[in-house]
Amino acid sequence: MYSEKVLDHFSNPRNVGEMADPDATGEFGSSHCGDTIKVFLKVEDGVIQDIKFKTFGCAAAIASSSMMTEMVRGMTIEEALQLTNEMVAEALDGLPPEKMHCSCLAADGLHKAISNYRDGIR
Amino acid sequence: MRRIYLDNNATTAVRPEVLEGMLPFFTEAFGNPSSLHWAGRQASPAIEQARREVAALINAKEEEIVFTSCGSEGDNLALKGTVEALQSRGNHIITTAVEHPAVLDTCRFLEKKGVEVTYLPVDREGLLDLDRLERAITSRTILISVMWANNETGVLFPIREIGALARKHQVRFFTDAVQAAGRVPVDVEEAQVDLLSLSGHKIGAPKGVGILYIRKGNPLAPLIHGGHQERRRRAGTHNVAGIVGLGIACRKAAEELETVPTRVTVLRDRLQNGIVSLIPEIKVNGALGLRLPNTLNLCFAGIEGEALLLRLDMEGIAASSGSACTSGSLGMSHVLEAMQVNPLLGQSSVRFSLGRNTTSEDIDRVLEVLPPSVQKLRDMSPFWKAGSRCCAVCLSQ
Ligand SMILES: Cc1ncc(COP(=O)(O)O)c(C=O)c1O
Ligand SMILES: [Zn+2]
Numbered sequence: 001m002y003s004e005k006v007l008d009h010f011s012n013p014r015n016v017g018e019m020a021d022p023d024a025t026g027e028f029g030s031s032h033c034g035d036t037i038k039v040f041l042k043v044e045d046g047v048i049q050d051i052k053f054k055t056f057g058c059a060a061a062i063a064s065s066s067m068m069t070e071m072v073r074g075m076t077i078e079e080a081l082q083l084t085n086e087m088v089a090e091a092l093d094g095l096p097p098e099k100m101h102c103s104c105l106a107a108d109g110l111h112k113a114i115s116n117y118r119d120g121i122r
Numbered sequence: 123m124r125r126i127y128l129d130n131n132a133t134t135a136v137r138p139e140v141l142e143g144m145l146p147f148f149t150e151a152f153g154n155p156s157s158l159h160w161a162g163r164q165a166s167p168a169i170e171q172a173r174r175e176v177a178a179l180i181n182a183k184e185e186e187i188v189f190t191s192c193g194s195e196g197d198n199l200a201l202k203g204t205v206e207a208l209q210s211r212g213n214h215i216i217t218t219a220v221e222h223p224a225v226l227d228t229c230r231f232l233e234k235k236g237v238e239v240t241y242l243p244v245d246r247e248g249l250l251d252l253d254r255l256e257r258a259i260t261s262r263t264i265l266i267s268v269m270w271a272n273n274e275t276g277v278l279f280p281i282r283e284i285g286a287l288a289r290k291h292q293v294r295f296f297t298d299a300v301q302a303a304g305r306v307p308v309d310v311e312e313a314q315v316d317l318l319s320l321s322g323h324k325i326g327a328p329k330g331v332g333i334l335y336i337r338k339g340n341p342l343a344p345l346i347h348g349g350h351q352e353r354r355r356r357a358g359t360h361n362v363a364g365i366v367g368l369g370i371a372c373r374k375a376a377e378e379l380e381t382v383p384t385r386v387t388v389l390r391d392r393l394q395n396g397i398v399s400l401i402p403e404i405k406v407n408g409a410l411g412l413r414l415p416n417t418l419n420l421c422f423a424g425i426e427g428e429a430l431l432l433r434l435d436m437e438g439i440a441a442s443s444g445s446a447c448t449s450g451s452l453g454m455s456h457v458l459e460a461m462q463v464n465p466l467l468g469q470s471s472v473r474f475s476l477g478r479n480t481t482s483e484d485i486d487r488v489l490e491v492l493p494p495s496v497q498k499l500r501d502m503s504p505f506w507k508a509g510s511r512c513c514a515v516c517l518s519q
Binding site for chain 1: 424425426428429432433436465466469501502503504505
C-alpha cells in the first residue's frame with residue numbers, strides 16, 4: 001500500500017527531534033484524523049538553515065513530515081511557502097488516496113511555523 | 123523473517139483437517155444437494171452432517187441452523203428478518219453502542235425505515251448496565267441484539283442474564299457470537315438465546331460460510347428469496363465445501379474447548395503482563411476478568427496505532443488497530459469512544475488476537491520487538507515528553 005520511499009522515511013525519518021533554540025515553531029493538527037506535527041525552524045537571512053519536526057500520526061504523516069523537512073532545508077521562506085501537500089506526496093512517489101490528507105499536515109505545519117516566524121512568535 | 127500472526131479476530135487460517143475434509147466436495151462430490159440424482163445424493167448428507175456438528179457446538183437442534191455466507195449476513199437476517207416478521211407486534215430494537223458494524227449499520231438502515239433503535243452505552247470497562255437494559259424495554263420492543271463477545275476488546279457480555287431478561291419480557295433475543303463461538307462455551311439453551319450468528323472464518327473454516335441459529339417458533343422473513351433451500355429461510359445453492367468445512371471446524375473447536383482456551387489465556391496474560399511491565403504509560407482496554415481468552419487491546423499513550431502496526435509488520439508481526447486516520451472522525455474506534463477513552467489516547471490502540479497456534483516463542487518475540495518500536499515512535503511524537511510522562515493526563519482519566 002505504501003511506496004518504498006514512504007516506508008524509508010517512516011522507518012528512518014530525517015530531521016526528527018526538537019531544537020534547543022529555534023527561531024520559530026509551528027504546531028498543526030489535522031482536524032480530520034488528529035495527526036499532529038510540530039515544526040522547529042532556524043532561519044538566517046531569510047533562509048531555512050535548520051528544520052526539525054515531531055509528529056504524532058500514521059506512517060503517511062510521519063513520512064510526509066520527514067520528506068517536507070528534506071525539501072525545504074536551504075530554501076528561502078518565500079520558496080518554502082510555495083511548498084504544497086501535493087508536492088510532498090509526489091516526492092514520496094504518491095500516497096494512497098485515503099491517506100492524502102495526512103500529507104496536509106506537513107506543509108501546513110511548515111506554513112504555520114513560517115507565519116509564526118514572521119509574526120515574531122517563537 | 124519469522125512471521126507471527128496475532129490477528130485471529132480478523133480471520134484465521136483454514137485448519138488442515140478442515141481443508142482435507144472439504145476437498146472432495148470441489149471435485150468428485152460436486153453435486154447440488156437439492157438434486158435427486160447420485161451427484162446430489164453425495165452432497166446432501168454432508169450438509170446434514172455439518173448441520174449436526176454446528177448444532178452440537180452451540181447446543182441447538184439441527185433444524186434450527188440456517189447456513190449463511192458470513193457473519194454479516196447472519197446479523198442482517200436476524201435484524202431485518204425480525205423487523206419484517208414482527209412488524210405487527212412493534213418496531214423497537216435495543217442494542218449496544220459497541221456492536222460490530224454489521225449490526226450497527228443495519229440498525230441505522232432500519233432507523234431510516236422507521237424502526238426505533240436504542241443504543242445502550244457501556245461503561246469505561248466496556249460493560250453494560252443490565253438495569254438500564256431492562257428499563258429500555260417497552261411494549262413495542264421486538265428484539266434485543268447484544269453481541270456475545272466484542273471483537274475489538276474481547277469483552278464478554280452477560281448473555282445468560284440478558285437471555286433471562288428477554289424471556290421475562292417476552293422479547294426476542296439475538297446475539298452476534300461471531301467472536302465467541304468455538305472460543306468460549308456457547309449454549310443457546312442455557313443462555314435462552316433465540317437467534318445467534320456465527321462465522322466460519324474466525325474458527326478455522328474458510329471465508330464465505332456462517333450460520334444463523336433460529337430458535338424454533340421464531341419466524342423470520344428471508345433476506346434472500348428464491349429456492350427452497352434451508353426450509354425457505356435462505357435461498358441459494360449451498361456452499362457445500364464451505365459448509366462441510368464449517369462442520370469440521372465446529373467439531374474440532376468443541377473437542378478443544380477444554381484445552382485451547384486455557385492455554386491461550388496463559389499466553390495472552392503473559393503478553394499483557396510483559397507489555398505492562400516493559401513499557402510505561404499503557405492502558406489495557408476492557409474489563410480484565412471478563413474477556414475472550416485470546417484478545418488483548420491496549421493503548422500506547424503518545425503514538426498512533428497504525429504507525430505502530432506498520433513497525434510491527436516490518437518485523438513480521440501482524441496485529442490490528444481500531445484506530446485508522448482513514449476512518450475519519452478523529453480516528454478512534456466506536457468501541458473505545460463508547461468506553462469514553464480519551465480521544466488522543468484512543469488513537470494509540472492496538473489489538474493482539476491470539477490463535478490456537480500461537481506459541482510461547484511468538485509472545486517472546488513480540489515482547490522483544492515492541493518496546494523499542496514504541497520508544498522510537500514516542501521519541502518522534504510531540505505528545506511524548508521524555509521523562510515527564512506526557513500522557514499521564516490521558517491515562518488518569
Ligand atoms: C463481532 C463480529 N460480528 C460480525 C462480523 C462479520 O463477520 P463476517 O466477516 O463473516 O461477515 C465480525 C467480523 O469481524 C465480527 O467480529
Ligand atoms: Zn494519518
